[in-house]
Amino acid sequence: MLRRAPLVVLLACLGAGAAIAPLSVPVPAQAAERWEARGVIERFGAERKSVSIAHEAIPGYMGAMTMSFEPKNTEQLARFAIGDRVxxxxxxxxxGRRVIESITKR
Ligand SMILES: [Cu+2]
Structure with missing residues (x-):
C-alpha cells in the first residue's frame, strides 16, 4: 500500500512540503511511521537539538542524502561525534519532523 508520509517528507526536504500537502491522500490519524537507516553524522545543531546525517538510501522512503533529524531526548546524542557511522x-x-527513536554506532 502506498502511504502518504514518505512522499510528504521527501518533498518537505526540498522545501515544498506546504505546497504539495493538499495533493496528499487523506489518511486516518495513526502512529507515525518508523524507518530504519544507516549513515554518517556530519554535524550537530545548537545544543545537539538536531543532527545532520548523511544517510544511505531508505527503501520506500527516499534515496541517499544528507538531512537533519531531531533526537528524542537530549541524552540520546551525548556519546556521538562527527564522523560516527550509525x-x-x-x-x-x-x-514534517524526523525524530530519532534509537541510534547506535556501527
Ligand atoms: Cu533524507
Missing part, C-alpha cells in the same frame, strides 16, 4: 530508527511526524 544505524538508527526514526519516525516522521505529520508536521
Amino acid at each position: 544505524s538508527f530508527t526514526f519516525t516522521d511526524t505529520d508536521d
